[in-house]
Amino acid sequence: MEILGYSERGVINSLFYEIKFSQNNLQLLNEFLSFVSFPYRAVNFQISDAKILIEQSFSDFGDADAVILVNNRSDKQAIFIEAKVKTFQKYHWSISEEFEEFKKGIGKNSVSSSNLFVQLYHKLRLIKALQVGGIKHLQNGVEFPRCSSKQQRKIGNNKVVLKAVNQLEKHYKDALFIALVPDDDSNLKDFYQDTLRDYRPEGFQEWDISDWGYLSWAQVDEFCKRYNLGGTLKTFEWNDGQIYGKSKGNSR
Secondary structure, three states, rough: OOOOHHHHHHHHHHHHHHHHHHHHHHHHHHHHOOOOOOOOOOOOOOEEEEEEEEEOOOOOEEEEEEEEEEEOOOEEEEEEEEEEOEEEEEEOHHHHHHHHHHHHHHHOOOOOOOOHHHHHHHHHHHHHHHHHHHHHHHHHHHEOOOOOEEEOEOOOOOOOHHHHHHOOOOOOOOOEEEEEOOHHHHHHHHHHHHHHHHOOOOOOOOOOOOOEEEEHHHHHHHHHOOOHHHHHHHHHHHHOOOOOOOOOOOOO
């Protein structure tokens, strides 16, 4: 039997299930997270326990492609992953272009909720609200910028969502926010060092990128090859041209 998932959801599902059912799953998870770059803080992983939520909804704060709740060096930590792919129709995807769309949306007073930087900001505010006032604060509502599609966001009463928030409450003191994207590693490094570091969007309360990191899909592919994660490699192959790089017949 063979299962092949579509696009980023397919790869993320395959990746984490394959890690889960590997013989040394925690060691593999540590190795995977070591591929992530955190340009604004030092992060070292020695994870002894983990719970992974895939495509978890947080109501008005959006869905998360993955949330990894870990015990890292005896400290509890929440790791959010927001993923973007190139899609087959596009020749390339760049983080700089995504950032320009974010800034244009602010200028037009209408940012897209599907923009990478909006999604990361939503998860940041989710954590900040938990730190300040717990679930009660999320239920009462959190004020968002004028350019947001919703200027007050709430967590709602969905029991599955609230179960996820209850889990987050045990890990919210230290949260990391990872952009998993189809850009080149060198472009990501330059962008985080030269462009994002000193940027402060007007009206974005509690904007804080100190816990943000990045990872390229090419690095995920490399990780899977290094540790022989055959199911995920087959999912990458199935989605050739849909995740990162160019379609078959062209060089990546």
